[in-house]
Each structure stands twice: as C-alpha cells, then as structure tokens.
Amino acid sequence: MSNIFVRYGVIEGFVGPMASGKSSALLKRVDPLRWIPGKNFIGFKPKTDNREKHCRSTENFINWIHIPANEPERIFEYVNQSHDLVAIDEAQFFDKKIVEVILKLQKLMKNIVFAGLDSDFRGEPFGAMKELMFHSNELTKLHAICNKCGEPAYYTQRLIEGEPAPYTAPIVSIEGKGKKETYESRCFKHHVVPGRK
Ligand SMILES: [Zn+2]
Structure with missing residues (x-):
C-alpha cells in the first residue's frame, strides 16, 4: 500500500472470516485522516435489526451511521462534498445494491474502504462480497x-x-x-x- 492516505476514486477492501481483524484493518486505514487538515471521512454499517432505535454509534473514533441493510442507497443522504473517504464495515450484510452504491461513490471520486466477511458459514460468497472483491482496486484477504x-x-x-x-x-x-x-x-x-x- 502506498503512503498516500486518500486515493480518490480508489476502492479498497479488507475481507476474511470471523475474527480475522477486518474491522481493525479498516480503522487503521482510516485513522491517519484524523490528523490531516482538510481531510474528512464518514463511516457506515448495515442495520439488520429493525428493533434497533439508534442509528448512530461511536466505535473507536468513527461515528458510524447505521443504514438499513436493504437500502444501502440511503448512504447518499449522508455523503457530501466534504467527504474524501467513505468507510463501510460489515459490507456483507448489505443488499446487493451496495455494489452500485460503491461504484457511484467511485464516480464521485471518493476513496472507498470496505470490510466484510468474504464467505458465509457454508463457505460461499456472502451477499455482494464477490462483486465487491472484483471491483476492489486493492484487496487484502485476512x-x-x-x-x-x-x-x-x-x-x-x-x-x-x-x-x-x-x-x-x-x-x-x-x-x-x-x-x-x-x-x-x-x-x-x-x-x-x-x-x-
Ligand atoms: Zn483447523
């Protein structure tokens, strides 16, 4: 990985099984942006539980916005010009529309960094991960x-x-x-x- 902290129009992925450190890798990737003046990031997670009332949570330093898993396009209600990097965790739980969402973010010249389980418990592609892995410009399998x-x-x-x-x-x-x-x-x-x- 290059030493540039924001790479516009680049899709980066961290994938692997449970407990492989995907989310930690994502956080480590985003972390330097906190210290670069004028650089801004935003983070999303899927909300799979309809009973969950809160739509935001802060884990480590990211104020995650929880988007309904079947409506990933709602990410665009939050992303604006100020965001250089868009982080997406637990990407496997999003509807397959997440692929279009990420490609649209790429067209907007955002740097997209996602993390997720590459395979489900059966060892088969989880959700849209197969397509996301294809579209990744940089992919780390953990x-x-x-x-x-x-x-x-x-x-x-x-x-x-x-x-x-x-x-x-x-x-x-x-x-x-x-x-x-x-x-x-x-x-x-x-x-x-x-x-x-
Ligand atoms: Zn074994």
Missing part, C-alpha cells in the same frame, strides 16, 4: 486462527447448539428462536458443513 488446530483459518464455522450448522440452515441468524448459535474461525480441514455437495 485470516484468523483455527479454533481446532491453531492453523490459519479462512472460513467461518457456524454452530447451532454446539453442532455444525447444516448447509440448508438459513444464512440469517435463528437466535431468539430457542437455539444457541456460536461462530468460530476454522481452517479448510475443520470447516464442517453437513449436507454440502
């Missing part, structure tokens, strides 16, 4: 550590009541329906998806 063996982990293992979730389980969490769900980072060998062809 890995975690396998909970079973300590080797590099590239996959996210979903467990329902401690057992590997079957391939046919819904992508969206079923927590709250009496089942306890957990997620672990796993290597290929230990990533188990019963019913996967």
Whole structure:
C-alpha cells in the first residue's frame, strides 16, 4: 500500500472470516485522516435489526451511521462534498445494491474502504462480497486462527447448539428462536458443513 492516505476514486477492501481483524484493518486505514487538515471521512454499517432505535454509534473514533441493510442507497443522504473517504464495515450484510452504491461513490471520486466477511458459514460468497472483491482496486484477504488446530483459518464455522450448522440452515441468524448459535474461525480441514455437495 502506498503512503498516500486518500486515493480518490480508489476502492479498497479488507475481507476474511470471523475474527480475522477486518474491522481493525479498516480503522487503521482510516485513522491517519484524523490528523490531516482538510481531510474528512464518514463511516457506515448495515442495520439488520429493525428493533434497533439508534442509528448512530461511536466505535473507536468513527461515528458510524447505521443504514438499513436493504437500502444501502440511503448512504447518499449522508455523503457530501466534504467527504474524501467513505468507510463501510460489515459490507456483507448489505443488499446487493451496495455494489452500485460503491461504484457511484467511485464516480464521485471518493476513496472507498470496505470490510466484510468474504464467505458465509457454508463457505460461499456472502451477499455482494464477490462483486465487491472484483471491483476492489486493492484487496487484502485476512485470516484468523483455527479454533481446532491453531492453523490459519479462512472460513467461518457456524454452530447451532454446539453442532455444525447444516448447509440448508438459513444464512440469517435463528437466535431468539430457542437455539444457541456460536461462530468460530476454522481452517479448510475443520470447516464442517453437513449436507454440502
Ligand atoms: Zn483447523
């Protein structure tokens, strides 16, 4: 990565499984802009829970704006000329319209930096991540550590009541329906998806 902190019209992505440090990498990437006079950034996350009342949250130094996951185009209600860089975290949860949104931001000569899970618990492309990874001008694939063996982990293992979730389980969490769900980072060998062809 070059030593330039804002690169207009450039799309940068950080992807990987759970606990691979994607969000930390995004924060580290945006951080220098805080110290450069005249440079401005804005950050977005998808809001997947309709019950959630607050539409802003501050984590570390970014005042995240939570946009309904199925309406990523609402990002444009907030982005203005003053913003040099647009950060998008948890990009995998956004509707596929996020691709158009990011390409439009690129046309507006924003520097876009996104982070997200590249694959779902089945090991398949998560949401629009496949397209976003294609459109990325710079892409960093991160890995975690396998909970079973300590080797590099590239996959996210979903467990329902401690057992590997079957391939046919819904992508969206079923927590709250009496089942306890957990997620672990796993290597290929230990990533188990019963019913996967
Ligand atoms: Zn392993």
